Amino acid sequence: MRQHAVLITVLFALTVTLVSVSVVFWKFFQLNKQHYIDHIFTKHAIITQIFRQHEQEVTSQIMLEANLAIYEFVLEKDRKVVDVILKNAKVLKKKDFKNVDASFMLSQKGLYTKKVVTDLKVNMLEFNKNIYFYIESPSSSVLILDEELKPYKYWNVAYAYLLIIAILTFSFALILQKLRPLIRLRKKIALYGNGDMNVSFKTKGCDExxxxxxxxxxxxxxxxxxxxxxxxxxxxxxxxxxxxxxxxxxxxxxxxxxxxxxxxxxxxxxxxxxxxxxxxxxxxxSLGDKTEVKEYRLVDIIDGAIDMAMIERSSVTIEVDATHKINVNYRLYTTAIKNMIDNGIKYSTDAHVKILIKNNELSFESKGACIAHPLQYYIEPFTKDNPSKNSFGLGLYLVDSILKAHGQVLAHEYENGLNRFIFV
Missing domain, CATH: 1.10.287 (Helix Hairpins)
Structure with missing residues (x-):
């Protein structure tokens, strides 16, 4: 995860940007569509006026159609078609209002004004890409087609949205393309760290x-x-x-x-x-040659270390499974074990070392007093407890260096009179 932090950050930024732009465009689409509907709904005033005049004057249907045709309105007369449209059409907007009809009347008391209040309902409908106005009154209802109006078209907004998304995606693709050399550079640095001294970092370009x-x-x-x-x-x-x-x-x-x-x-x-x-x-x-690392039986390495140390085999007790294998540089790992055997025999009270596998780790046990200083003191070059001993103080330093070259570390613990050095 951490190895691709920059890539993940860029992808996260891209995702957040795309989601944000999508939300903004969705809100804009809804507002724009509602504004369009509100704008064309204002035509209901003209239709309502024509319909009210028709009802007040009780004009013929032909006269109603003629008045509607002036504004490119068409009266739908087929009742079956009206029923189908009312059943399946999408309601874009509806409005209820009161129609007040005032007229002068004469009575015994004189001239007076008579007001008649009529409830009207206007629904704007969309069906088969056409806009209809359905007006209801207590006494009648009409369905009127507006031939001039068409439903809201979202393609302009969609084109703008797709264009911006394409620009953002292309921009982030360019960013990722620019980051690709970083991935190659990291791999080359890793190769150089693993000992490939001939790897080349040279590249063309003038960017950072x-x-x-x-x-x-x-x-x-x-x-x-x-x-x-x-x-x-x-x-x-x-x-x-x-x-x-x-x-x-x-x-x-x-x-x-x-x-x-x-x-x-x-x-x-x-x-x-x-x-x-x-x-x-x-x-x-030095960096060394990693190709010299091969698989060996641990008991064979220990036998080679004993031969290298030129000591009696009775001075070493080996409790290691003969089938246990490790991937190491044979000469270096043998030298590390030889130094641990020399160190154990030299500083133990009975000149004896026990080699065993404990918790899947190679351990060297010897009787004696606990070391006087922390282990870190002894893995420094030219350090030793007893200057009179025939040693240069490089033994544990060399062991620690060999183990680090194999991805291991040297550890120490003291328990019940035993010094235990462990290859972790």
């Missing part, structure tokens, strides 16, 4: 994303040059150091004093061991 990609390409070149220089420097210096160490080891054998031979042999041996550890650290901390 292209500028960022080209800056990353420039930075990648600088980082690659630094890494190449670092690797070349370390390899050369280790090669140059091994030559005098080898010569010194040979020259040591020519000394007459056994004590001096042993002392110098120990010095040169420690120097060679230190260089080997430096070389291994350089390999682990």
């Amino acid at each position: 994303i292209s500028l960022i990609s080209n800056e990353l390409e420039s930075t990648r070149g600088k980082i690659n040059n630094i890494l190449d220089s670092r690797t070349l420097f370390l390899r050369n210096i280790m090669h140059e150091l091994k030559t005098p160490i080898a010569k010194g080891t040979i020259a040591t054998q020519m000394l007459e004093s056994q004590k001096q031979r042993d002392r110098f042999s120990s010095i040169f041996g420690r120097l060679e061991s230190l260089i080997n550890e430096f070389a291994l650290i350089e390999e682990v901390t």
